[in-house]
Amino acid sequence: MRNPLSDTIVNIPPSGIRKFFDVVSEMKGAISLGVGEPDFDTPWHIREEGIRSLEKGRTFYTSNAGLKELKVEICRYLKRRQNLDYDYNSEVMVTVGGSEAIDIALRAMVNPGEEVLIPQPSYVSYVPCTILAGGKPVVIELEEKDQFRLTPEKLEEKITPATKILILPFPNNPTGAVMEKEDLQAIAGVIEKHDLFVISDEIYSELTYRGKHVSIAEIPGMRERTVLINGFSKAYAMTGWRLGYAAAPALILKQMLKIHQFAIMCAPTTSQYAAVDALKNGDEDIARMKEAYDERRRYLLAEFCSMGMDCFEPYGAFYMFPCIKRFGMSSDEFATRLLQEEKIAVVPGTAFGDCGEGYLRVSYAYSLEDLRKALARIRRFVERFDQNAGQKES
């Protein structure tokens, strides 16, 4: 029999998180701080809209780009929050989560061999999706000394004549870093100079804790070069509904829609009806959940600080990214020992790129009660390490 598989897909390594996941799920009594989704349930009024749409028998396909009502609400939302104008008819489409939007944006824009700049540490799908689209991923390694922000120097350094696209994943998973207006202005010049396009993954846009999120599309000259990606998963705690969207110039969106039409048909109808309600009546829910995340964020930062774990202050998403270099262990080793000795699951920074070495991703999408229990165990682990280190020295 011939090899039934595609070399391209076989050569892509599986997600680094997977391996760790298998160990964690076998372990009894483990507390996980490894989750990348909200701990809140979807607000009841949104769920109710989904239920109502089922009761009314709205169980058919929607148009490929999504319900008109939803696209109109998305445009209103982008105007309200980001002061961006998009035409609901030609510049917005509803996707199966932000993940689909990332995939089809790359496939719609990349020609074989063209380079895609991917700042890391970042979400696990950018590199594989670039490869699947036939592009060449080029990693930009972000550093803590820059608060894990993308600087114009770092960007310029990796640009070649083959560079076409920059992926901009802010607010960032796993670092919690944000790009503020001045940071975006600083890189906009470089983007324009080299005639690049931007795929801006703004799925955590509602979760910023120092000032309002700014989209790169708001910077003059950038809207026409940007595919803005957002969704309902993080802001409205709707991960399982699988609903995201892309807003982009019609020229690009038209081709993205083609892929979506052939591969997906349309995003789930029930989810789309629920999402209309989320956008219309969900602002208060966002504020409530954000306040809760912010409390936990401050609590965790204070705790890490008091146990002598270095951690830069993240202003976005719901992750802390403490540095563990002083322990002389690799991220993998630290995470594995923490799991074995204290039954706490965190994700090694290396799952999000090689430059995540020396860091851990700690999610605070957990109740304060859970965080308190988990932090006590981490503290015990750190204190034990420090004691042993002290004994060895004396």
Added chain:
Amino acid sequence: MRERILAVIEKNSRIGVKELAALLGENEAAVAAEIAAMEAEHVICGYHTLINWDNTDEEKVIALIEVKVTPQREMGFDKIAERIYQYSEVTSVYLMSGGYDFTVMLEAKSMRAVAQFVAEKLSTIDSVLSTATHFVLKKYKDHGTVLCEGPQDERMMIVP
């Protein structure tokens, strides 16, 4: 800062000042001072525990009594309320708009004890015109907390 402190301790009165200060990103001493001030001003009137008595062996009867009254000269609603809330078995008294005047919540050992209270203590107050007593059968949600089920985390352990 007051409203933010209250929002947290309304849900968790056991939280320590240090942790509370960390949550709010405020100075510990300032938070402690603010709480002390609110206690003095009766903004904070007590620290209670939310108990689901149904899960204990303790027998308890909770009654909600609608009370109609005629306020008399020199004796407005406040005075009548005072005569009602002095009883230790009364847990809450509210002045209501609409079809009746007071809601009186009562906790007692048995239905007979409630009946006795209504017949002997409440109805005998001069201003009380009539009462309608309702018994609570089951508490589903109290003080914003769902009592009947423990929350369960059904998420996968690790998600990128």
